[in-house]
Amino acid sequence: MLPIFLSQKKFQTAVSKQAAEACEHILNEMGAELHDDLIQKLSVFRLYLDRLERATYSPQETERILLNMRTDFESVTMAVRRISGRLLQMRMEDDSFQTGIEVLCQNMAHERAGNVHFEYSGAPQPIPELSQTYLYRIVQELIHNAFKHSAAWHIWVRMKWSPHVLTLEIEDDGTGFNKPAEFITLLRKKNNTLKMRSQAIGAIITFDQGQQGLIAKVKYSF
Ligand SMILES: Nc1ncnc2c1ncn2[C@@H]1O[C@H](COP(=O)(O)OP(=O)(O)OP(=O)(O)O)[C@@H](O)[C@H]1O
Numbered sequence: 001m002l003p004i005f006l007s008q009k010k011f012q013t014a015v016s017k018q019a020a021e022a023c024e025h026i027l028n029e030m031g032a033e034l035h036d037d038l039i040q041k042l043s044v045f046r047l048y049l050d051r052l053e054r055a056t057y058s059p060q061e062t063e064r065i066l067l068n069m070r071t072d073f074e075s076v077t078m079a080v081r082r083i084s085g086r087l088l089q090m091r092m093e094d095d096s097f098q099t100g101i102e103v104l105c106q107n108m109a110h111e112r113a114g115n116v117h118f119e120y121s122g123a124p125q126p127i128p129e130l131s132q133t134y135l136y137r138i139v140q141e142l143i144h145n146a147f148k149h150s151a152a153w154h155i156w157v158r159m160k161w162s163p164h165v166l167t168l169e170i171e172d173d174g175t176g177f178n179k180p181a182e183f184i185t186l187l188r189k190k191n192n193t194l195k196m197r198s199q200a201i202g203a204i205i206t207f208d209q210g211q212q213g214l215i216a217k218v219k220y221s222f
């Protein structure tokens, strides 16, 4: 906890010091995680390869080894995901909100093997932390929805800054949008986390038919 009565300069120095210490702590933690967990998990694969070489003439043994490799591979993926999640969080705290959204687009494109195009216009302005978190989650859910419900190949995330207004557009080229009117009515009515988060920060979320799929717009005034 920071003492309440401090000069502005002292306060900033104390905050920076705390932030640096927190980063240091996360880096140490991640270093230990890489060392104790991930490296051990990966070295098991060296043993698996040796065993596979010896089992060339036994299909049953080969199958058994492959089964174990598959399970262990899952846990390696999970470990990497955990570490990258922590490091990304750190990045989010440090970097601008816009960079956070751009990184989110890159990560989701990579995870889903799709294309998430990030575009922006105007000059970024500072917005409150809670709004940043909620807008980030809203974009995440809209991209997730596009991949899940529309089998989209391409998703466009557009960030438009104008003085005191930020507009976020998420559009997909999905083919799942066979009955657009029905889905749009459903989305407009449904009290989901998209709506709840928007209301909580005074943003307005709208859904319309885009060029091919759905276009969702979030208008946030600050
Ligand atoms: N990009 C999209 N393209 C086509 N249909 C969509 C799209 N996004 C949402 N929908 C439709 O709107 C519905 C409501 O979406 P919503 O995110 O509220 O719920 P959900 O994705 O079904 O469930 P949850 O978000 O809890 O996993 C979806 O079930 C789907 O039918």
Ligand SMILES: [Mg+2]
Pocket: 141, 144, 145
């Ligand atoms: Mg959803």
